[in-house]
Structures are given as structure tokens and as C-alpha cells.
């Protein structure tokens with residue numbers, strides 16, 4: 134479970150612990166992931182914590198090595214860590230492009246590649262190994278001033294579709310989740326225009342993921358889009 138220290142990731146981690154899953158949780162900042170582990174401990178399942186910068190490709194292997202050593206099985210993989218850097222393309226630094234590509238998109242690919250053997254074992258056992266990949270509504274429609282973020286999130290949608298086709302035969306399901314604005318620190322920049330209390334709750338995202346845990350092997354949900362209704366009741370970002 135990546136990006137588990139905050140926001141959507143912490144809500145999904147809490148839901149998974151409630152559902153009885155032992156968890157490896159990871160995020161970049163040691164103090165934040167330690168605080169999250171302390172919070173999750175109340176559910177009584179085992180919590181293995183690893184601080185890692187997932188924009189660094191080698192760190193993905195280190196997280197999975199720690200997971201293997203502690204649990205040596207993987208039924209649910211949640212690729213949630215991400216960040217959004219705003220700015221017009223004419224002023225966008227290469228460093229900020231690379232950072233978003235590495236974290237938001239490449240780390241998802243690396244987690245699949247490096248955990249495939251464990252996912253295949255779970256898939257062979259119960260035909261319901263599950264990978265959740267966090268995209269965004271910006272992964273469905275490009276957003277001005279969020280162009281690189283939008284590109285990475287479109288990439289996550291396409292990669293998830295490819296993984297669903299490539300790995301379904303191994304009993305591995307892939308679902309991409311595309312929320313509108315969720316009340317987390319990542320959406321702070323929007324809170325003057327859209328009050329936090331009118332945003333989607335992190336727990337809404339977690340509940341949508343919970344439903345996937347209980348599906349039969351014959352049912353796959355390839356994509357979840359979460360939006361808020363506007364004043365006319367029409368779906369809106």
C-alpha cells in the first residue's frame with residue numbers, strides 16, 4: 134500500500150486493516166508513515182512500515198523485499214502514491230516532469246513487475262489477486278496547468294487496462310480509480326474555490342475499493358470514476 138501516510142492512502146489502509154488484511158505501508162516521510170502505523174494499529178492486524186522515496190526506482194525493490202521478508206504473500210496491491218505539480222508548460226522544469234513521471238507512472242509499472250510472482254501465487258490460489266491503481270479525473274480529461282500530472286494519470290489508466298488484459302488469465306484483476314477533488318493536502322490549492330467540506334471524502338474512495346474485495350472471481354471492475362454532483366445534480370469534477 135503506497136502513499137499510506139495521508140489522505141486517500143491512509144483511508145484505504147484503514148479500510149484494508151478493518152477488513153483483516155496485514156499490511157505493508159509505505160510513504161516518503163518517516164515521521165508521517167510512523168504516525169499512520171500507530172493509527173492503523175487499532176485494527177489489530179500486522180503493520181509493516183517502510184519509508185521510501187518511490188520516485189527512485191531502486192526503492193521499489195527495497196519496499197517489496199521488506200514485504201516479502203515479513204509476509205511472503207500479496208493479495209492486494211494498492212499503487213496510490215502520487216503528487217501533482219502545477220504550472221504552464223512553457224515554464225515547466227524538466228526536474229518536475231521527471232519527478233511526476235517517476236512517481237505517478239513508473240513506480241506503478243515497477244510495482245507490478247517486481248511483485249508479479251507473489252500476485253501470480255495469490256491469483257492461482259483464489260483467482261482474485263487485486264491491484265488498485267490511483268489515477269484521477271485528470272487521467273480522463275487533460276487539465277490546463279496540470280498537463281504533466283494529467284499525462285501521468287492518463288498513463289496510469291492505459292497501463293491498468295493493459296495489465297487487466299495481460300494478467301487476467303493469472304487470476305489478477307486490475308482496477309484504476311479516478312476521483313475528482315478529494316479533501317486531502319494534495320487538493321489544498323483548490324480549497325479557496327471549492328470548500329473542503331464539498332469535496333469527495335477520502336473514505337468515499339476507500340469504500341469504493343472495499344466493494345472490490347468481495348466480488349466473485351467472475352466479476353471484474355476495470356475502472357471507478359468518482360465525481361461530485363453540481364448544483365443541478367449533474368456530474369462534475
Ligand SMILES: NC(=O)c1ccc[n+]([C@@H]2O[C@H](COP(=O)([O-])OP(=O)(O)OC[C@H]3O[C@@H](n4cnc5c(N)ncnc54)[C@H](OP(=O)(O)O)[C@@H]3O)[C@@H](O)[C@H]2O)c1
Pocket residue numbers: 135136137138139140141142159160161162163165166185186187188213214215216217236267268269270311312313314315316317318319320
Ligand atoms: N486529492 C485529490 O483531489 C486527488 C484526486 C484524484 C487523484 N488523487 C490521487 O490520489 C493519490 C493520493 O493523493 P492524496 O490526495 O491522498 O494526497 P496526499 O494526502 O498528499 O498523499 C500523498 C501520498 O503520497 C506519498 N508520496 C508523495 N511523494 C512520494 C514519494 N516521492 N515517494 C513515496 N511516497 C510519496 C505521500 O507521502 P508523505 O506523506 O510521506 O510525503 C503521501 O502518503 C495520488 O496519486 C493523487 O494523484 C488525488
